[in-house]
Amino acid sequence: MIRLGLRLTVGGGREAAARLAIIAAAVALGVGLLLGTLAAIGAIGTQNSRGAWFNSGSAETAPAPAPATGSTVDPLWWHLDGDRFEGRLIGRLDLAATGPHSPLPPGLPRLPGPGEFYASPALGRLLATTPADELAARYPGRQVGTIGDAALPGPDSLVIVIGHRPDELAGARDARQVTSIVTASDGSCGNPSCLVGLDNNGMDLTLSVVAAALVFPVLVLIGTATRLSATRREQRFAAMRLVGATPRQISVLSAVESTAAAVLGTAAGFVLFLLAAPLLARIDFTGTLFFPGDLTLPATDVVLVALGVPAAAAVSARIALRGVRISPLGVARRVTPRPPRAWRVIPLAAGLLELTYLIGRVPTSSDDQVRVFLPGILLVLGGLVLAGPWLTMLGARLMTRGAGRPTTLIAGRRLSDDPKAGFRAVSGLVLALCVTSTAVGVIGALAAERGVPRGGPIVSATVVGGYQRYDGAGHPAGGVATPPDAVLAGLRAIPGVRGVTVNHLDPTYAWGTHAGLGGGLADCAQLTATAAFGTCPAGAEAARVNSSFLSIGLRGTPPWPATWPATTTSAEQLRGLPVQEIAVATDGSSAAVERARTVLANAYPGEQPAITVAEDRAQQAANLDADRRLADVVVAISFPIAGCSLAVSVAGGLSDRRRPFSLLRLTGVRLGVLRRIVLLESALPLVVVATVAIGTGFLTAQLFLRAQFGYSVRAPGTAYYLTIGGGLAVALGVITATLPLLSRLTGPEMARNE
Structure with a gap:
């Protein structure tokens, strides 16, 4: 059966090839985003660890005592400071050895003597190309070497290590003696032992939320692509059941098709990640760029993604075609599916209640914050998708009650009969609207509370x-x-x-x-x-x-x-x-x-x-600016993905319904009426559920802000309304662009039994 499934997948004509390509592309996009997020989380930890040695002076709060007789360690005078050039931070470290056995920081072949200094490659280039009275005159002595990558957070780091006599630093402000070099960062910069570095635990929370916000629209795109030509595939599998195929064999065939596409997409996703890694390394997440080697993935992450994505695709296919496995006549009967029930709003309500419960109870550990916030946000996003069909059904029934035209009546009745299919087309865009509203709500409040005016x-x-x-x-x-x-x-x-x-x-x-x-x-x-x-x-x-x-x-x-x-x-x-x-x-x-x-x-x-x-001002607003850039990335990626889901779903729905539409045309229904029906079927769930999604997004932002910071959501600016309005306009444009397919798909020849 596996061989037959592969033959049907690869040799099923242009329709099967197009479906395979679309599913593989959707999976590749999701896998690429997931791998990029995992690599970024790991790179931040690597970057912190490589720059941990800067905190050696702050780890010892009192001057070191004189070395005991026979000691092999001579204290090292240590004075860390921060200089600036054209808005960029320069890490300046002044050192003075008290003996031949003073500790050696990483990246240096030896300690610089009085009148000598080592500079990072990026700073060395600046010193060579900048007039001396603008930069080099600040640093006494001459450059005797370059600081190695092992001591630099990133390739663009500006660092200088200057040598002095012990008596020059003995009376310097904030100078200390150290007897060892810190080799590991604790990942938290909220304590006195960490003056340099990033709170990568807090960044884990941010990136985890960003990953969830990006992965959900991608999952919707994968699910939408998997259901392309679902009606024709169900008919094919039902015919196999009628000639003797068992439910287990049908399950294998459906799983092979989806798994093959997922395997191809997963492989393409790894290739996409490898191609995008150099570009990802150029994104400034932490104030300095990543070394390309920082963006590596642990073997466990590679195995989990490589095996988990195809397995999830097989399970998804098994669930999608469960009706055919139950009965070989399940497709031919074409009974109206059961309407969605109100219980579908329970996960959405649970997510909002969980975020509400966290107000005043948020743990101090960032790891615990990830564990408590992420489930609530995932419940909200997943609950919105689950509740969408029920909300669509309510909106369709209201539209049917007030219908004054055949177009409105037919569209409302079709949506009432199968609200899942109606919502499925716009689910990706609805998620994008929810994610955008949440991001704007959070960033807007942080900007209002923490934003720093730039001044004239x-x-x-x-x-x-x-x-x-x-x-x-x-x-x-x-x-x-x-x-x-x-x-x-x-x-x-x-x-x-x-x-x-x-x-x-x-x-x-x-x-x-x-x-x-x-x-x-x-x-x-x-x-x-x-x-x-x-x-x-x-x-x-x-x-x-x-x-x-x-x-x-x-x-x-x-x-x-x-x-x-x-x-x-x-x-x-x-x-x-x-x-x-x-x-x-x-x-x-x-x-x-x-x-x-x-x-x-x-x-x-x-x-x-x-x-x-x-x-x-920029230094005070650095964290806010980083969060704003991540929010822009979420919005910029989620809307195009949602548009792809919408186009694939609408086009696939037209293909699956070409026979009933052809019959309507044979009975005298004009093509313009059919086009208005299709437009209404897509626009109604978009408007109804989008309203709930936008409200849910701002409510989620409010609960998150109250729990995490004690802030409140502020009214969004003009840019938000332009973004939402533009997204909805593009969505309607995508739907309108698929309407010309009706003329080709609803000809008289399509009305015959297939």
Whole structure:
């Protein structure tokens, strides 16, 4: 029977070949997406582990004691910091060995000596092609080698390791001694032992939800393609039953056809993944790109996908043709199927109840979050598909009651008789609408709660050097010395620099007793040159300003006044106060920004590197931007897949119903009437269930947000309505594009018994 099944699959003419190709393509797309998601999850863990060594200094919170007599380990002075160039992060590590046996970080042949440094390949190229006063002048010494890939999170990572004498780092701010190098990441960056890296457990939750959102439309496409020409295949199998074939033999034949297509699709899916892996490596999920070798799959994943997909296809075929196996006359009788029952909404309700129950009970572990959130979201998506026929039946019955035309009556009666077939055509698009609404609801709320305003171009292009010292309550309590006049003059002399303002600590400001802005003092002459941060009252020499210029426009802070209140402190007295920040207003050109950053880095070595306001905003919004990109991927993929499902289903439905349509034409029904019937049969379930799907999507987003973050869904923007409207318009266009097939499929010759 297996050989016969293969012959029917391969040698069944153009119809069988087309069905085989469509099913294989659908399976290939699903397998490719699944493999890509699994590879991305593994790559994030690999990337974190390879960059774990950066956290060696934070793993030991106190300076290491002097080595005991006979010890083979000499402490290593360790100072990790982050520099920036044109918005990109540069990892800077300053080291100083205290003896010949200090630990060696990965990727280095030896520790750099005083006046030497190693640079990553990407940073080495930047140093070679960028003017020295914009970048290289920040780093003392000369390059003696390149950091190996084993020490880099990604191929575009910018990392520099600089050597010093021990006495140079002994008094440096935040410098520590380490006696070992961290070799593994715990995957969570929410604790003091992980200053560098990504919370890959949290990313697992995001990617798992994304995978579920993508796989469901693909499964619908596979199911739709599997049922192509279902009526003719049922007739063929029923005829075999009449001549003596057993139910088991029919099961084997149906399983062989679907399994063969699934095997071909699975193989093609692996090829698709291998071809797409280099492109996947170019997608910035984590702030740096993947090495191509990171996107590998464990043998267990390969075996599970390679065996599980064909097995699932065989089970699907067995379920789809169960009526033929029961009775050889099951097809010929053409009885009206039983209407769907209300129990179909139970899984959908269960998923929503599960998400509701999680409000206030979400576990802290990201692994547990995956286990509790993912089943609820899968239940919602699966429950929507299961409840779709019942909702379609309700809508069809309402349409039939108010029918005033034959077209509406025939379409409504057909949908009432077989709502499963009517919903099947639009199920993929309905899922896409639900997924899109959920993604927009979640991202919109996060943007409203966590989004960071970018600020105007003058503010965004301002370079800010932060030098605050904090007390035990987290309030500014110190800073650095006022920069020499030569430093200020050098900053103002840079082409593109518009002004410089030094923000001094206000010693009279009582933290905890004042509300609103304050904590800083600034020279009015300097503020005039950086007017975007406010000005002084007329005649004032100095003014009270906020403790940080980076907080301008942030949520939760009062609006910045156009005019700051005056103070009696003189400009000369300001020079004796600690400096909290230095703001350098630029024209936004790369040369001006980077030269200003270089001057500040050399004026205050060992301090936090300067950052532009735009970079600070981007850094705060990095996770939100990554989630937004993933949501865009979900929307961009799910809608085309849904469109393919719709086109395949409508075309297949027309092919299966060509005989009854031909009989209607012989009785005098015009072709235009048939076309309106087909359009109504597809449009009604689309409108009815799509409304429920959109509402379910936003409700799912609300429950997820309340459980995970305590946020609420916000009204979507214009882009959402354009996306939904465009998707529905394209769907109706796809349905309309299949209508010309009616003329060819409903000729008189099609009315004969087949």
